[in-house]
Structures are given as C-alpha cells and as structure tokens.
Amino acid sequence: MKSFVDYPQNSDFSIHNIPFGVAVFNKEYIACATRIGDIVVDLATLFDYGYIDDVEGLQENVFEAYTLNEFIELGKPVTKAVRLKIQEVLLEGSKLANDEKTIEECFYNLDEVKMLMPLHIPNYTDFYSSIEHATNVGKMFRDPENALLPNWKHLPVGYHGRASSIVVSGTDIHRPKGQTKPADATSPVFGPSKQLDFELEMGFVLNQNTEMGESISVSEAEDSIFGMVLFNDWSARDIQAWEYVPLGPFLAKNFGSSISPWIVTLEALEPFRTVSPKQEPEVLDYLKFEGDKNFDINLEVYLQPENGAENLICKSNYKFMYWNMSQQLAHHTVNGCNIEVGDVYASGTISGTTEDSFGSMLELTWRGQNPLKLSDGSERKFIEDNDTIIMRGFAEKDGIRVGFGEVEGKILPAR
Numbered sequence: 001m002k003s004f005v006d007y008p009q010n011s012d013f014s015i016h017n018i019p020f021g022v023a024v025f026n027k028e029y030i031a032c033a034t035r036i037g038d039i040v041v042d043l044a045t046l047f048d049y050g051y052i053d054d055v056e057g058l059q060e061n062v063f064e065a066y067t068l069n070e071f072i073e074l075g076k077p078v079t080k081a082v083r084l085k086i087q088e089v090l091l092e093g094s095k096l097a098n099d100e101k102t103i104e105e106c107f108y109n110l111d112e113v114k115m116l117m118p119l120h121i122p123n124y125t126d127f128y129s130s131i132e133h134a135t136n137v138g139k140m141f142r143d144p145e146n147a148l149l150p151n152w153k154h155l156p157v158g159y160h161g162r163a164s165s166i167v168v169s170g171t172d173i174h175r176p177k178g179q180t181k182p183a184d185a186t187s188p189v190f191g192p193s194k195q196l197d198f199e200l201e202m203g204f205v206l207n208q209n210t211e212m213g214e215s216i217s218v219s220e221a222e223d224s225i226f227g228m229v230l231f232n233d234w235s236a237r238d239i240q241a242w243e244y245v246p247l248g249p250f251l252a253k254n255f256g257s258s259i260s261p262w263i264v265t266l267e268a269l270e271p272f273r274t275v276s277p278k279q280e281p282e283v284l285d286y287l288k289f290e291g292d293k294n295f296d297i298n299l300e301v302y303l304q305p306e307n308g309a310e311n312l313i314c315k316s317n318y319k320f321m322y323w324n325m326s327q328q329l330a331h332h333t334v335n336g337c338n339i340e341v342g343d344v345y346a347s348g349t350i351s352g353t354t355e356d357s358f359g360s361m362l363e364l365t366w367r368g369q370n371p372l373k374l375s376d377g378s379e380r381k382f383i384e385d386n387d388t389i390i391m392r393g394f395a396e397k398d399g400i401r402v403g404f405g406e407v408e409g410k411i412l413p414a415r
C-alpha cells in the first residue's frame with residue numbers, strides 16, 4: 001500500500017494508520033482531522049468535496065465538530081468503513097492525488113495546525129493491570145514477600161478517576177499542593193508535592209452508550225472500543241501515600257492526566273496483536289477470553305529539563321499487560337455499570353520486568369533511593385519544576401509502522 005503523500009519510513013502516521021483527532025487550522029477553523037506523515041487532513045472539507053460522504057451510515061458531516069464524539073458514536077461498522085475510505089482516497093493514483101484544488105484546501109503542514117482535546121470525556125477509569133507495576137508498588141509500600149494483594153490475579157483492579165482534568169498533549173500542568181505526612185512527623189503538613197511522578201499508560205476510548213443493568217462480555221468488548229491513546233496519569237506520590245487508605249487514589253491523581261491528540265483505531269493495531277502473559281490461577285468464566293487480545297506497542301518515556309536535552313528514561317511495551325482491554329471492559333460492566341461515548345479507560349502504569357522498563361519515577365528510582373542521572377549531569381528522584389515528560393508509542397512489524405506520536409506535558413511550579 002503506497003500513498004501519494006511522501007513521508008519518512010519511520011513515520012508513526014503511515015498509510016496503515018489513519019488516526020483521528022481534532023485540529024485548529026490556521027488559528028481560525030476547527031474540524032476533525034486525520035494525519036499522514038507530516039500532513040494533517042481536514043476531514044470536514046474533504047467530506048464536503050465528496051470524497052468520503054458515500055460511506056454507508058455516514059449521513060451528515062460529523063467532522064464539522066469540536067470533538068470526535070459524534071463520529072465515534074456512529075459505531076464500529078461506520079468508523080471502520082470511514083477509515084478504509086480515507087486510506088483509499090490517500091493512495092497513489094487515487095482521484096484526490098490529481099485534485100490540486102481539494103488538496104490545497106484540505107492538506108495542512110504541521111506548523112499550520114494546533115491539535116485540540118479530541119474528545120468530550122464523560123467518564124474516566126484507571127486500571128492497575130501491569131503485574132510488574134503492581135508488584136513493584138506492593139514491595140515498596142507494603143510487604144516485599146506478599147507484594148500482590150489476594151484479589152489482584154482474580155480481577156482487573158481499578159478506580160474511578162477524574163474526567164474534568166484530562167488534557168491534551170502540550171498542556172502545562174501545575175505542581176499540585178496537598179497534605180503529606182513526612183516519615184518522621186507525627187502530623188501531616190501542607191504544601192507543594194515533593195514527589196511528583198508520571199505514569200506511563202495507554203487508554204482506550206469507548207464508542208457507545210449502554211443502559212444501566214446491561215453488561216458487555218469479553219467477546220463483544222472490542223466492538224465498543226473505538227481506539228487507543230497514550231496516557232500520562234500524573235501522580236503525586238507523597239500525597240498518595242498519606243491519603244490512599246482505605247479508599248484509594250484521590251487528590252494524588254485528579255489534578256491532571258494527559259492524552260496524545262491522535263486516537264489510533266483498533267483496526268490500525270490489528271497487525272500487532274500478540275499473546276498476553278499467562279493468567280494463573282485461571283480466571284472466572286466472565287473474564288475468560290479467546291485469541292490474542294493484547295497488542296505489541298513499544299513505549300518510551302523521555303525527561304527533558306528546561307532548555308535541556310531529552311533523556312530516554314524508560315522503554316516498556318503494552319504487551320506486558322496482565323489484564324487486557326476486553327477483560328477490563330467486561331469486568332467494569334459486569335455489575336451493570338453503564339458506559340458512555342467518549343469514556344476513557346486507562347491501563348494503569350505499564351512496567352516491564354527490567355529496571356529500565358519501569359513506567360514511573362517511583363519505580364525507576366525505587367522511591368528516590370536510586371536517582372536517575374541525566375545527560376546534563378543533574379539527578380532526579382522525582383519530577384522537578386519546568387521538567388517536561390514526553391511519552392512516545394509505536395507498533396512495528398514486517399515493515400509496517402503505526403504509531404501514536406507523543407503525549408507531552410511540562411510541570412510548572414505550584415500556583
């Protein structure tokens with residue numbers, strides 16, 4: 001498959017990808033978009049020019065919108081067909097390839113475009129589905145001998161997060177303030193977090209509303225998943241350690257989470273399916289699955305000090321996830337909890353087995369005991385003011401590359 005748009009071999013946004021996002025074009029006009037190489041394509045105008053409007057089930061120009069929700073809600077058969085149509089339109093020798101007027105109006109270079117928050121997110125849930133991460137945290141905060149709690153291998157542990165503070169890549173985050181209790185103190189103190197962290201995660205986006213009482217089974221779960229994003233679940237470890245008993249994360253997490261602007265569809269990730277880690281003991285029937293439900297997606301985290309170089313501090317992979325998305329969604333709805341279009345469900349921190357694959361500063365520095373050394377000679381136990389965290393993710397196989405680009409965020413001093 002070859003596009004008439006040129007792009008480098010290692011582009012995340014190959015003809016095999018066709019992600020969806022929302023962009024401001026030339027600082028004046030907002031529409032849903034896709035991207036190929038370094039070209040951002042205005043889908044609303046492309047629809048108006050008759051290139052994608054003949055897809056069955058696509059009656060109105062849903063791309064003329066400030067979010068992707070209306071498009072996503074059309075459901076899997078329609079969004080799948082639209083993606084294939086766009087792919088076809090971008091192929092070498094297509095009608096569009098020779099239509100200079102439409103190309104002129106619909107194609108923008110990256111520097112003419114700013115990416116916006118692509119979704120209205122009604123609900124956000126965060127899981128805790130990497131066995132390596134849960135084990136590391138259990139060792140540090142509880143008991144090294146019994147790092148995993150008794151429920152962990154029987155259900156995908158999760159909590160309800162905060163949707164209002166999810167922001168798109170490029171949005172600065174202020175260091176949160178809150179209560180912490182220093183180890184040597186008898187009562188808590190108030191102030192800016194001293195242990196600010198990132199969590200390397202991926203999130204999936206839902207495409208339908210269900211009624212209360214309804215459940216989604218493991219085998220049908222993927223029909224409800226539009227696509228995936230990179231997800232940085234910023235976390236304040238000192239606030240977390242003091243507040244989390246007995247109900248779990250609260251202010252340590254809800255001050256901000258960042259997502260990548262391009263939603264990569266499950267269809268684009270299809271070639272990268274892979275086996276999951278073996279689940280032992282056997283799970284209950286409603287969590288059993290068949291086939292490959294996991295995806296081989298390379299993940300990287302970079303820390304960039306103010307005016308400094310990017311330091312690669314973590315290399316992980318989504319395939320390490322113990323619980324897959326289908327199990328997470330089946331578990332989430334098994335009690336009759338309703339879901340909504342645009343909901344984002346995040347994986348939980350994705351750590352691998354090696355020390356350079358840990359998906360948080362907490363684990364990389366082992367709670368600050370082994371600071372990271374940066375290329376400028378400085379050290380980090382946790383994130384400092386004006387540090388930028390950049391996460392990148394891509395899948396690659398047999399010369400086909402499909403990537404997410406990046407999610408980037410800078411930590412500003414506390415307000």
Ligand code: MN
Nearest residue numbers: 126199233348
């Ligand atoms: Mn998290």
